[in-house]
Amino acid sequence: MLHYRLEGPEHLPLLVFSNALGTDLRLWDPLLPHLAGRYRFLRYDLRGQGLSDCPPAPYAIDDHIGDLAGLLDALGLRKVNLCGLSVGGLVAQGLAARRPDLVSRLILCGPAGKIGPAGPWEAHIRSVREGGMASIADAALAFWFAPGFRARHAAELALWRHMLARTPLEGYVGTCAALRDADLSRELTRLTQPSLCIAGEQDQTTPPDLVRRTAALIPHGRFEVIANAGHLPCVEQPAALARLISGFIGEQEMPLNRFEQGMEVRRSVLGDAHVDRAGASQTDFDAPFQSFITEGAWGSVWNRPGLSKRDRSLLTIALLAALGHKEELALHLRASRNTGASLEEVQETLLHLAVYAGVPASNAAFRIAKDVFDAPAEQDGR
Numbered sequence: 001m002l003h004y005r006l007e008g009p010e011h012l013p014l015l016v017f018s019n020a021l022g023t024d025l026r027l028w029d030p031l032l033p034h035l036a037g038r039y040r041f042l043r044y045d046l047r048g049q050g051l052s053d054c055p056p057a058p059y060a061i062d063d064h065i066g067d068l069a070g071l072l073d074a075l076g077l078r079k080v081n082l083c084g085l086s087v088g089g090l091v092a093q094g095l096a097a098r099r100p101d102l103v104s105r106l107i108l109c110g111p112a113g114k115i116g117p118a119g120p121w122e123a124h125i126r127s128v129r130e131g132g133m134a135s136i137a138d139a140a141l142a143f144w145f146a147p148g149f150r151a152r153h154a155a156e157l158a159l160w161r162h163m164l165a166r167t168p169l170e171g172y173v174g175t176c177a178a179l180r181d182a183d184l185s186r187e188l189t190r191l192t193q194p195s196l197c198i199a200g201e202q203d204q205t206t207p208p209d210l211v212r213r214t215a216a217l218i219p220h221g222r223f224e225v226i227a228n229a230g231h232l233p234c235v236e237q238p239a240a241l242a243r244l245i246s247g248f249i250g251e252q253e254m255p256l257n258r259f260e261q262g263m264e265v266r267r268s269v270l271g272d273a274h275v276d277r278a279g280a281s282q283t284d285f286d287a288p289f290q291s292f293i294t295e296g297a298w299g300s301v302w303n304r305p306g307l308s309k310r311d312r313s314l315l316t317i318a319l320l321a322a323l324g325h326k327e328e329l330a331l332h333l334r335a336s337r338n339t340g341a342s343l344e345e346v347q348e349t350l351l352h353l354a355v356y357a358g359v360p361a362s363n364a365a366f367r368i369a370k371d372v373f374d375a376p377a378e379q380d381g382r
Contacts, residue, residue, distance in 0.1 A: 002071055003051035008040030011310040011340030013249070016042045016080045018068060018088030020110075020232065021175055022140060022164040024050025027085070031234040034242030042080070044071060046087070048171020057170050058177030061087075061184070065094040072102050081249055083107040086115065086206065086231065087175060090182055096195075097187040106195040107245055110206035110231055111214050113185030121180035125173045133172060134165045146202040146230040160235070188217040195221045196248040198241065200229035222248070259291065262299025269302065269309060269335050313339035314349045321350065321365035322357035329365060333372040343373060 005025055015035065017028050025043035032041060045052040047059065047067055068091055072080065082103050084092030089111035096103040128136055141150065141161055150157055195218045199211035208225050215221035224244055229236040267275050282290050302312055313336050320329040336346055350369060354362035 001053045002044050002047065002067055004042060004044035004071060006040075006042050006075065008036075009308070009310070009340070010040065011308045012038065012040040014042060014077065014080045015039045015245070016068075016072070016077075016082045018044070018082070018084035018091045019046055019049065020086040020088055020144075021179065022049070022167050022172060024163060024167075026050075026163065027232070028234055030238040031241060034239050035245065038246065039081075042071075042075070042077070044068070046091075046171075046175060048174045049167055052171075054168045054171040055174070057174030059174040061090055061094060061178045061182035064091045064175070064178060065098065068095055069099050069102060078102060079104040081105045081107065083109070083245065084111070085109040085234065087179055090115070090179075090184055093184050093187060093191065096193050097184070097190050100192055103193055105249060106191070106193050107198070107248065108195060108214075109198045109233060109241070110200065110203055110211065111197050112206050112210050113188050113214060113217065114183040115179055115206060118180045121176055125176050125180070128169060128173055128176070133167055133169055137161045137165045140164055143205050144231045146200070146228060146236060148228060149230065149236045185217065188214065189219070191218050191220070193220065194248075196244065197221055197223050198233065198244060199223070199225050200231055200233050200236070201225050201227045202229065203231045205231045258295045258299040261303060262294040262297070265302050265309075266294060266298040269298075269313070269338055270331065271335065271338060274331070308340070310340040310345075313341045314345060317341075317346060317365075318349050318353050318357075321353050321368075322361050324361065324364070326364070326368060330368050330372055333369050 003025070017025070019025065019027050024045045028041075028043055035041075046064055048054045048057075064087070072078070078101060080103060082092045082096065082105070084090070084107075086109070089108040092103070092106055092108060093111065093113075096106055124136070138161070141157060141164075144160070145157070195215070197211050197215035197218070199206065199208040201208065203211075212223050215223035226233045226237050226240045226244070229240070233241045263275070278290065302309070307315075313332065316332050317329065317336065320332060333346065346369060350362055350365045353365060
């Protein structure tokens with residue numbers, strides 16, 4: 001059983017995080033405030049870490065990849081933005097290569113196809129089994145954080161030390177065994193997703209040159225360095241990491257073709273059945289109009305980041321009801337099933353309408369809404 005936390009409104013794009021060795025989902029706490037309001041978050045504890053189940057060691061990297069695939073499948077999530085750090089980066093790489101249906105974009109912090117040779121991992125496993133987790137905590141912190149961070153944040157450093165020291169020993173050495181045996185270098189060359197590879201400038205575990213070489217193996221790989229950061233930039237430089245993540249995702253979402261982007265948004269809101277019917281009925285006479293609304297309304301206005309699809313859906317419902325456009329109102333009431341607008345939010349919108357556009361307009365809109373929501377979704381062709 002994996003311990004996970006899914007946070008944020010459903011209409012926001014999803015960011016999934018996979019942790020480093022010896023940490024739990026709290027690793028991302030410093031980063032999330034810099035991304036809040038723009039993304040929904042899924043964090044989880046790797047097997048053997050945090051509050052997840054801790055089966056006997058050793059583990060394989062395939063175990064961790066299968067765990068994350070199972071979690072996303074169980075939650076019905078597809079085409080996510082996946083961010084992995086260190087061993088979490090290996091998990092992310094493996095999942096993206098083997099289940100491309102689950103991953104849209106990759107953000108890899110301190111990535112490599114293989115992290116260190118087998119010998120040092122074997123020695124590390126013996127040391128931990130002999131001395132316990134606390135015996136390696138101080139040395140691990142020296143690898144995790146840049147010297148400047150350790151000097152300035154002694155109290156915070158103690159909290160991260162406690163997290164590591166309280167990691168279940170069996171889970172820790174189990175994942176060390178997975179790192180000892182894992183080599184995903186070949187799989188890096190088969191990745192199809194746009195991938196951002198980020199190095200901490202002072203990272204001793206996966207230094208910038210290694211991360212640069214890793215990015216070069218990925219067909220759509222991009223390399224960035226975060227200054228004054230070690231192995232955990234989400235803790236040391238969360239604002240800088242957030243800027244890179246937001247810029248990368250936003251850049252990938254920029255439309256290469258306004259019509260194609262508009263068509264994608266139009267389908268996501270109105271549904272494939274409606275858009276297909278509109279396309280089938282299109283003639284030379286109304287083709288310019290169809291192109292205009294696809295590029296201008298859907299590709300430009302509906303695609304802007306300032307409002308979510310849910311917000312735009314509710315605004316559109318209010319405006320169409322106020323203007324008495326009944327056919328279009330029914331269409332967008334049905335579309336609210338796709339935009340994340342709840343029945344209660346539609347109800348509040350139509351009630352608000354009565355105050356500012358008049359009771360008759362609101363009354364007519366409520367009648368149309370009852371007809372729409374009483375009908376099964378299949379009747380709409382979806």
